[in-house]
Structures are given as structure tokens and as C-alpha cells.
Amino acid sequence: MIEINNVEKRFGSAEVLKRINLKVEPGEVVTILGSSGSGKSTLIRCINGLETLSGGAIRVDGNDVSTAAGLAAARRRSATVFQLFNLYPHMTVLQNVTLAPIHVLGQPRAEAETRARALLDLVGLTAQADAYPQRLSGGQRQRVGICRALAMQPRYLLLDEVTSALDPEMTGEVLDILARLAAEGTTMVFVTHEIEFARRISDRIVFLEAGELIVDMPAEAFFSEEGGLAVPRIRKFLSKMT
Ligand code: ADP
Ligand code: MG
Secondary structure, three states: OEEEEEEEEEEOOEEEEEEEEEEEOOOOEEEEEOOOOOOHHHHHHHHOOOOOOOEEEEEEOOEEOOOHHHHHHHHHHEEEEOOOOOOOOOOOHHHHHHHHHHHOOOOOHHHHHHHHHHHHHHOOOHHHOOOOHHHOOHHHHHHHHHHHHHOOOOOEEEEEOOOOOOOHHHHHHHHHHHHHHHHOOOEEEEEOOOHHHHHHHOOEEEEEEOOEEEEEEEHHHHOOOOOHHHOHHHHHHHHHHO
């Protein structure tokens, strides 16, 4: 389980996260919605230890990310995919996907390559295994990014606006993969602006407003008149997005 307790994050005098509480249980898909600047990326970065907390605690399966040993253990359990395709340009697709399994997990190269090819098959990139990233479309690169995350066999997948740099067709390709992973029971913390998609795949929706988590509801309730839509701020957000 990912447990976020009273988490605060300040950059100088700016309070970017204000006493955030959130739990994500294995098998859940939890989507984080909120306007630009509300703190979504900062929260994801706190979960994987890319930001130090100003207050509170985050535990991933009991591992406190504020300690070096806890963070190392937490990072073996969760993998993050970001908006920008941060693939290594001088490595092939297969090398990008096998790098961490070989060097971090200590998998033998042959085993890592077999697993990587299976993942590339899963996302429709069998033929691109030996290509370099510059030869791929944005959608293909982002699918490689997802493979690279999955190659670490994470219990938790953190996704920060993985489709926002893609055109609609490529967005569809990537969302199809995520829908399949969700249906297979992959635990996800998902930051997105794809509202309709979030509605379909999420168990819960949380809404951040200026660093505060103002709503945490089952997805169905979030989109209902008595639930999320009864909150003026959320109604306004959704009417602008759709
Ligand atoms: P979101 O992902 O919801 O758009 P972010 O988490 O990226 O929001 O940013 C939340 C707020 O924190 C913004 O006001 C942003 O300018 C600020 N912020 C993010 N990272 C930094 C940083 N490294 N230094 C200073 N301010 C930051
Ligand atoms: Mg962001």
C-alpha cells in the first residue's frame, strides 16, 4: 500500500502541498485531477523521493521514503512514467528497457531481454526492439517508457500526464495499453487530463486544489450530481475540460 500522511511540501514560502492524506491499496487505480499548478506532479515526485518532504510521511509497503534504505526499497516497488519521453537516445529500445533490470535488479541479460521482448509485444512494438528512440513516434516512445517501467516488475505504477505531449491518435494508443494494465489489476496512481478515460478506468478520483486534496471519492460518485459535481470548484473544472 502507498500511504501518504499529512504530507506538506514548501518551495521557499510557497506551500505547494498542504497536509495531504491519501492511501492507495494494491489493485486500485487512483486518478489525481486538478488544474495546472495544483501540485499533482509534486505529489508524484514526493512518492518516488525526487522531492524531500517539508512535513508528514510517505510509506510504500511500509518503507519510509524519507530514509535512504526506505527509499531504495520503495523505488523497487514503484515505477514512474513522466510526460516527456526520457529514453536514452544512444541506446536501442531493447537496451532502454533492459538497462535497469540488468543493473538494478541483477537479472541476467538473456532473461532481461526475453522479458523486455514480451513487454514490447504487449504494447505492439515487437518490430521496434532494435530501433533507436529518434526513429519512433511520440506514441511509440511513450509505450517504450511504459515498458521500461513495467520491466522493473513494480507493484505500483505512477503516471504523470503520460499522454499530454501526444496527438489524439497516439494518446489513444497509450491509453489502450493503460486500460489493459488497469483491467489486469495493475495498481496505478494516474495524473491525467483525459477525464473520460479517467472516469472509465479509475476506482477513485482525488482532486487537488492549490495544494489541498479537497475530494477523494469513488469515480462513480465523483462524476455524480450529489458527489463531485456538487462541489462548485470541481463542476467548474470538469465543465472546462469536457
Ligand atoms: P501540477 O503538476 O499540478 O501542474 P506542480 O506540482 O508541477 O503542479 O506545481 C505545483 C506548484 O509548485 C506550482 O506553483 C509550481 O510552480 C511550484 N513548483 C513546482 N516545482 C517547483 C520547484 N522546484 N521550485 C519552486 N516551485 C515549484
Ligand atoms: Mg504536472
